[in-house]
Amino acid sequence: MERIPILRMGKLLLVTIQVDMHDRLAMTLQDDLTDRIVKDEAKGVLIDISALDLVDSFIGRMISNTAAMARVLDATTVVVGMQPAVAITLVELGLTLTGVKTALNVEKGVALLEKSMRR
Amino acid sequence: MSGYATPAFAFTPNLLPIAGAVVQQSQTLPLHSDEHVVMLRKVVRERAIELQFGLVDQTKLVTAASEIARNTLKYGGGGEVRLQNLMIGLKAGICLTFVDDGPGIVDMERALTDGFTSGGGLGLGLGGARRLVDDFEICTAPGEGTAVILIKWKR
Numbered sequence: 001m002e003r004i005p006i007l008r009m010g011k012l013l014l015v016t017i018q019v020d021m022h023d024r025l026a027m028t029l030q031d032d033l034t035d036r037i038v039k040d041e042a043k044g045v046l047i048d049i050s051a052l053d054l055v056d057s058f059i060g061r062m063i064s065n066t067a068a069m070a071r072v073l074d075a076t077t078v079v080v081g082m083q084p085a086v087a088i089t090l091v092e093l094g095l096t097l098t099g100v101k102t103a104l105n106v107e108k109g110v111a112l113l114e115k116s117m118r119r
Numbered sequence: 120m121s122g123y124a125t126p127a128f129a130f131t132p133n134l135l136p137i138a139g140a141v142v143q144q145s146q147t148l149p150l151h152s153d154e155h156v157v158m159l160r161k162v163v164r165e166r167a168i169e170l171q172f173g174l175v176d177q178t179k180l181v182t183a184a185s186e187i188a189r190n191t192l193k194y195g196g197g198g199e200v201r202l203q204n205l206m207i208g209l210k211a212g213i214c215l216t217f218v219d220d221g222p223g224i225v226d227m228e229r230a231l232t233d234g235f236t237s238g239g240g241l242g243l244g245l246g247g248a249r250r251l252v253d254d255f256e257i258c259t260a261p262g263e264g265t266a267v268i269l270i271k272w273k274r
Contacts, residue, residue, distance in 0.1 A: 020160060022153035023189070054160060054178060056185040057243045085178040093182060093247035094233050 004029045006036050011043040012113055013075075014106075018051045026062040033066055037073045044113035045070050048106055050081025060095040067100045076116045077101065080109035140205040142214075150217070151197040156188045159200060163215065166202060170211050170273055180213060180271040183248035187217050187267050190244050195219025195265055205270065212253070212272040220264040227257065 002025055007014040013036055015029070033045060047063065049055065055063070067077035078101045082090075090097070101116075103109035144166075148159055163184045167177040184200075191198045198219030205212040224230045231249065236242035245267075249255040254270035 020157050022157045024153050053164070054181050054185065056182050056189075057247060058185075058189060083178075085175045088175050089178045089182045089251065092179065092250050093186075094243045094250070095247075 001028070003032065006032060008036070008040050008042070011041070011117060012110065013037065013040065013042045013045045014048070015046070016048040016051070020054070021052075021059060023058050026059055030062050030066050030069070034069050034073065037070055037075045042075050043117045045075055045077040046106065046109045046113060047077065047079045048081050048109075049079060049086075050083065050105075052086065053083065055082070055086050055090050055095075057093060057095055060090060060093075060097060064095075064097055064100055067097075071099075076113055078103050078109040078112050080104065080106055140207050140212075143204040143206060144202075146202045148200050148202065149197075150188055150191045150200055150219075152192075156185060156192065159188050160185050162202065163213070166204065166213055167271075170204065170213065172213075172271070172273055176271060176274060179251040180215075180269070183251040183269050183271075184215055186244040186248040187215070187269060190267070191217045191219045191221075191265075194224075195221030198264075210272060212270050215269045217267045217269075218264065223261040223263055223265050224257070224259040225261050227259065 004015060004017060004019070004025065013033065015033065036042065037045065063079055070077045079097070080103045082102065101112060103112050148162065149155055150159065160181050163181050164177060167180055172180070188200065191200070196219060198217065201216040203214045205214050229235045231246050232242070233246045234242045248269065252269045252271045254268070256268040257265065259265040
């Protein structure tokens with residue numbers, strides 16, 4: 001079955017979404033990520049969406065929910081690399097990803113996660 | 120093109136894109152699975168690039184198409200989508216017509232309200248898609264089906 005790889009780096013989990021996700025794939029990623037947070041005792045999750053040229057309400061909801069689930073499992077989520085056109089479209093669609101931390105790129109995202117883990 | 124028979128729609132909306140528009144490159148794609156939605160996004164993106172839509176408008180149209188395609192799949196039980204390029208004088212646009220022969224929409228006003236959902240989603244699909252395109256029209260008959268038309272013009 002098609003899957004999006006999750007990489008572990010210390011206490012962080014890194015996901016780079018590089019395919020146009022259909023709905024089942026998005027749900028699989030959400031399940032896999034929550035499993036891995038518990039299994040790897042991860043404290044931070046970084047989701048890189050710089051390759052995504054579309055985030056619709058389903059993918060947006062998956063991202064929001066994943067961040068909320070991670071929070072409950074004592075991990076912080078940062079979404080990085082959103083394309084400007086995607087940000088414009090997402091907000092116009094009515095989705096503002098409330099409660100999801102964002103950063104402009106992977107480097108800034110990792111820095112944000114490390115800062116939040118030190119607290 | 121696909122293994123699906125063309126659905127015999129009981130519901131045939133009598134909707135023409137825009138009076139006076141020249142219709143070019145008409146094409147119909149099936150909508151019966153998640154993969155079809157992904158394929159539609161790709162084809163819509165290609166058309167928008169071909170007509171030299173700006174990046175934001177491309178993204179808005181593809182996102183709107185994705186929302187409505189999901190509705191066709193989830194609420195309409197699958198159907199099909201017709202893609203057309205429109206020309207009025209020098210003005211170019213893309214028209215997408217989604218048709219299903221599902222249960223139809225009983226309460227249109229509520230369906231278009233942000234946050235209302237009958238399917239466990241966010242309730243942003245219809246209202247959100249309407250904001251992302253220039254022209255939006257729904258034609259529905261309870262028990263017979265739903266047609267949604269989206270048009271985005273090149274700026």
